[in-house]
Amino acid sequence: MEYRILELLKDIKNDINNKPKEDKWLDISQASNYTNLSKSTLRRYIKDGKLKASSKLGKTLFRKSELESFLDAN
Numbered sequence: 001m002e003y004r005i006l007e008l009l010k011d012i013k014n015d016i017n018n019k020p021k022e023d024k025w026l027d028i029s030q031a032s033n034y035t036n037l038s039k040s041t042l043r044r045y046i047k048d049g050k051l052k053a054s055s056k057l058g059k060t061l062f063r064k065s066e067l068e069s070f071l072d073a074n
Contacts, residue, residue, distance in 0.1 A: 024064040025054075031062040035071060045070075 032039050045051035046060070051070050054061045 025061045026064055026067070028060045028062070031067055034064070035067055 026034060028039050028042060031037075031042055035042070037045075042051065042053075042062075043060075046053045052063070052066050054063075
């Protein structure tokens, strides 16, 4: 019984440590600074479907993880 409890605690600890971190949202100025790409280049990549962004709140927002994936692929 004690062994089972220790195994469960170990599993819980692993789950906590492997929990994905909250993804930060960046506006186009922040994304431009982060990627060293111009705002117009970022807009062109969005238009061409090469980069994902959200504009639901009335301004263009990027997930930091999306920008990192995009930079890694290019």
